[in-house]
Amino acid sequence: MFEFGNPQYLKLLWLIPIAIAAFIAWRYIINQRIKKLGKASIVEQLMPKRSTLRPVYKFIVWSLAVISLVFLVSRPRYGVRTEEVKRQGLELVIALDISNSMLAEDIKPNRLTAAKRAINQLIGQLENDRISLIVFAGDAFTQLPMTSDYGAARMFVDMVEPELISNQGTDISTAINRALVSFSNSDVRNKAIIIISDGEDHEDKAIELAQSAVEQGIRIFTLGMGLPEGSPIPIKNRPNDFHRDRQGNTVITRLNEGMLQQLASAGNGAYIRANNQRVGLSNLFDELNKIEKGEVVEKVFAEYEEQFVFIAALSFILLILELLIAERKSQFWQKINPLKIQKRFFKLTYSKNEK
Missing domain, CATH: 3.40.50.410 (von Willebrand factor, type A domain)
Structure with missing residues (x-):
């Protein structure tokens, strides 16, 4: 048997569709303002570190973190052991x-x-x-x-x-x-x-x-x-x-x-x-x-196991990941880009062969 210890907090999940609508509206406004600056090639030169996907990734991870936190405070749990309860009844x-x-x-x-x-x-x-x-x-x-x-x-x-x-x-x-x-x-x-x-x-x-x-x-x-x-x-x-x-x-x-x-x-x-x-x-x-009245036997769930540790760990990982994702392009990640590393490797190999 599965249940929530504090099911009233599940209502907070309504914040997610509201946040999604707000995020879409915000991204639309930002994009409209950027379009006013000129052509895409000019914008790329003016804002070389701008990323269109990183804010989306960051928002998705943030949403998952909020969902996991809502589940955390709602205390999900399930019965892991049953026992027979004996009563006098009909x-x-x-x-x-x-x-x-x-x-x-x-x-x-x-x-x-x-x-x-x-x-x-x-x-x-x-x-x-x-x-x-x-x-x-x-x-x-x-x-x-x-x-x-x-x-x-x-x-x-x-x-x-x-x-x-x-x-x-x-x-x-x-x-x-x-x-x-x-x-x-x-x-x-x-x-x-x-x-x-x-x-x-x-x-x-x-x-x-x-x-x-x-x-x-x-x-x-x-x-x-x-x-x-x-x-x-x-x-x-x-x-x-x-x-x-x-x-x-x-x-x-x-x-x-x-x-x-x-x-x-x-x-x-x-x-x-x-x-x-x-x-x-x-x-x-x-x-x-x-x-x-006679003995009436009923099997009931005697214990519930809280799922706190797993969901708390998931929430923590998602929050850390959200902080690590920068909205702008990072020079560090560009330097360790696998394609660029591969190009540099072949370039060094080619120069050595020439010598």
């Missing part, structure tokens, strides 16, 4: 329904947005627990593997949209299957699956899989999003337009409480219904607190 897999029916607005602002808010509130109540996020519709995939990084979990929750899965419909069994392989291999019975859905399951394998989960020591809780009266499903980016069936009738999606209740019962958990007054998180917390 392993939770949240399976979130992202089928189009979750866009229904019987739960305000819509079922999916309310569900995402509920998940973030749940994450805010966790302490030593690990969490994973699975999204499902006609298929299921892992949006976030098992982790105790709650900041990352919130970020991945906020990214959830129905477009993540092209195969629409609702198949809760695919979510349970995916959840079962998301847990650690320990035998501790501190694991639970939280299914958040409107319950409009188009398959019939979920109950059987819930019973299989219980045999593995995993409990299943269901959170029903929606109202029994139902609601039309808005079409995204098309105001006042709704999904219709093949006959042109507006599709009404309803909360299937019976399905979710059976699933929770088969999973030795509890069913909780959300409405516009409350999502039901307090009841869910009460149920989760009844689960005996």
Whole structure:
């Protein structure tokens, strides 16, 4: 893992493009003034030590030195050793329904947005627990593997949209299957699956899989999003337009409480219904607190190695090099110019041969 100890100083890198623009403007002004002196041959005679490239080289080295100094004060470092941290907590897999029916607005602002808010509130109540996020519709995939990084979990929750899965419909069994392989291999019975859905399951394998989960020591809780009266499903980016069936009738999606209740019962958990007054998180917390916490193992980076020495040395070398580069031509460097040395060598050799 790589990080900066003082990332706020990285903003100083914006000085580089400003400096480049200023340097280009300055060189343009200098060149325009020199052109006013006359022809290039005359300028060469008047200013024999003038160099057009040395200031550019000097500026490039200066820019690299500034960049390295900014990185130096930003304290780059990376983790070099991991260790296992053991805590007492739960392993939770949240399976979130992202089928189009979750866009229904019987739960305000819509079922999916309310569900995402509920998940973030749940994450805010966790302490030593690990969490994973699975999204499902006609298929299921892992949006976030098992982790105790709650900041990352919130970020991945906020990214959830129905477009993540092209195969629409609702198949809760695919979510349970995916959840079962998301847990650690320990035998501790501190694991639970939280299914958040409107319950409009188009398959019939979920109950059987819930019973299989219980045999593995995993409990299943269901959170029903929606109202029994139902609601039309808005079409995204098309105001006042709704999904219709093949006959042109507006599709009404309803909360299937019976399905979710059976699933929770088969999973030795509890069913909780959300409405516009409350999502039901307090009841869910009460149920989760009844689960005996077990040992949760997390691998974390234990140490960071500062990259101070390498970058400090690089900065020092660049600064010295910048000081050594003169903006004007140097007689010393002209004297040791390889081409001139070669010419002098052949000249001396030729004169000796003549003698």
